[in-house]
Amino acid sequence: MRWDVLLKIIKDNNYRSLVEVGTARSNNVSKILESIPDLSVTCIDPYMQYSDYANDRNAEKKKMTENLRIAKKRVFSRDNVTHIRKTSRGAVRMFPDRSLELVFIDGNHRADYVMDDVQMWWPKIKPAGTLTGHDYKIKGNHKGVKEAVDRFAAIAMLELVIYQDMVWSIKKA
Ligand SMILES: C[S@@+](CC[C@H](N)C(=O)[O-])C[C@H]1O[C@@H](n2cnc3c(N)ncnc32)[C@H](O)[C@@H]1O
Numbered sequence: 651m652r653w654d655v656l657l658k659i660i661k662d663n664n665y666r667s668l669v670e671v672g673t674a675r676s677n678n679v680s681k682i683l684e685s686i687p688d689l690s691v692t693c694i695d696p697y698m699q700y701s702d703y704a705n706d707r708n709a710e711k712k713k714m715t716e717n718l719r720i721a722k723k724r725v726f727s728r729d730n731v732t733h734i735r736k737t738s739r740g741a742v743r744m745f746p747d748r749s750l751e752l753v754f755i756d757g758n759h760r761a762d763y764v765m766d767d768v769q770m771w772w773p774k775i776k777p778a779g780t781l782t783g784h785d786y787k788i789k790g791n792h793k794g795v796k797e798a799v800d801r802f803a804a805i806a807m808l809e810l811v812i813y814q815d816m817v818w819s820i821k822k823a
Contacts, residue, residue, distance in 0.1 A: 651681070653682050668752045668753075671756060676721040683731075697715070737757075739770065750775055754784070755771065787816055
């Protein structure tokens with residue numbers, strides 16, 4: 651699963667922190683914290699409806715409220731977890747360039763949003779840090795992820811690695 655991949659990346663690189671863009675009910679972060687309880691985690695999710703974000707069941711308002719409630723209870727209440735209730739674009743400016751070890755992109759899966767995400771977050775990654783994300787799919791309603799990530803990696807001439815459970819990853823030199 652995606653958390654197994656992230657746990658391996660964290661352990662192999664001795665990372666101490668993770669930023670997740672798009673947390674929903676925190677299934678991923680909860681699993682990671684079960685294995686590394688003291689990892690410093692920042693979750694970015696606005697839990698809001700907007701017209702461009704309507705491509706899955708998480709976009710329903712009732713579902714958002716429920717997801718936020720669950721995430722608060724499971725992880726946002728922990729001392730080592732920070733929730734930033736903003737969109738990716740709104741939150742990214744809070745981080746200095748080259749300050750982050752590991753960012754996991756799993757927010758709006760439309761190609762233009764994913765392209766924005768990878769372009770905005772890449773400069774925030776430290777040398778030897780990793781930009782990664784979910785739903786690198788060949789077909790179906792999330793194929794925008796592959797489209798954007800492939801284009802970004804090709805333009806920037808970066809090595810893209812694909813893991814199990816549709817996780818993509820790019821490590822900074
Ligand atoms: C697929 S879910 C995340 C699942 C979670 N990462 C996991 O693995 O368990 C996508 C989440 O992205 C959030 N989202 C949508 N647009 C976003 C944006 N522009 N910036 C940040 N988060 C966004 C939604 O509110 C939703 O909760």
